[in-house]
Amino acid sequence: MNDTTGGSRADARENRRRLLSAATTAVAERGLDISALDIAQAAGVGVGTLYRRFGTKEALLDDVVLALYDEVLDAADECRAIPDAWEALSSFVFELAKAHRDSRGLAEVTAACDRPVNAEIQRRTQALQEAVRQMTxxxxxxxxxxxxxTWQDVILSTRAALETDHCLGVDAGPDGWRRVIGLLLDGMRVPARRLEPPTPAVVDDERTPER
Known part of the structure; x- marks a missing residue:
């Protein structure tokens, strides 16, 4: 009789990887309000496989969110290692702002951290708060x-990147959020240390609403 145990374990690992990848994409694009069936279909497996690998949809989503938090924590550690204090702080503000834009689900979780949450998420939230306190x-x-x-001001400023795509017929473009975050950071800096005023964005006819 052929030993199929190794193959079965490899299949299980591959299914777990595919489910995590599909769930990460779904969380980024649609937030946390997604069904187990949608995730399973995107992963190319049956919904029963999701429950066998993770037990519940919520457990799978917890794994995804914790991985996203760990990426932000890694970015915080890298930024804290930058010798220049302003560069360290401003670099992390951009990193957290980008993380919010890249994953709708992460943005939802960080906005709800004042409510009872998973203990591991709470621990990571406190670690991120402490990192921002230190950089501030x-x-x-x-x-x-x-x-x-304050450090609270710094954290809240990162969410400004979430609503910078369109307003009154004006399109900010794919990197418009970076300009908004840069303006906010410049406003938080000691006046004598501020950079030269940024060049105003060029608004052409296609981006300006007709009157």
Missing amino acids: DAAHAAGELRPDV
Whole structure:
């Protein structure tokens, strides 16, 4: 009799990988309000396979969100290692803003952290808060950040990137959110340390609504 155990385990690992990949994509594009059937179909497996591999849809989504949090924590560690305090802080603001834009589900979770959450998510949330506190304190100590700007202000500013695509017929373009975050950061910086005013965006006829 042929031993199929190795093959079965490999299939199980592959199905788990495909489910995680499909769920990550679905969470990024649609948020957390997705069905187990939709995830399974996107992964090319039966919904029963999802439950065998993860137990519940919620357990699968928890794994996805925790992985997204870990990516942001890795970015925070990399930014804290930057010697220049302002560059460290501003780099992380851009990283967190991008993470919010890249995953609708992550943006939903970070917006709901004041409610009871998974203990692992809570632990990671506190770790991110502490990282921002440290970078904010360092920027204050370096005389780069306005004294009245708090670490809470810094965190909240990252969500400005979520609503910067279109307004009153004006299209910001794919990287318009970066300009908005840059303007916010410049406003939080000590005036003497600010960069030259950014060049105003060119608004052409196609982006300007007709009157």
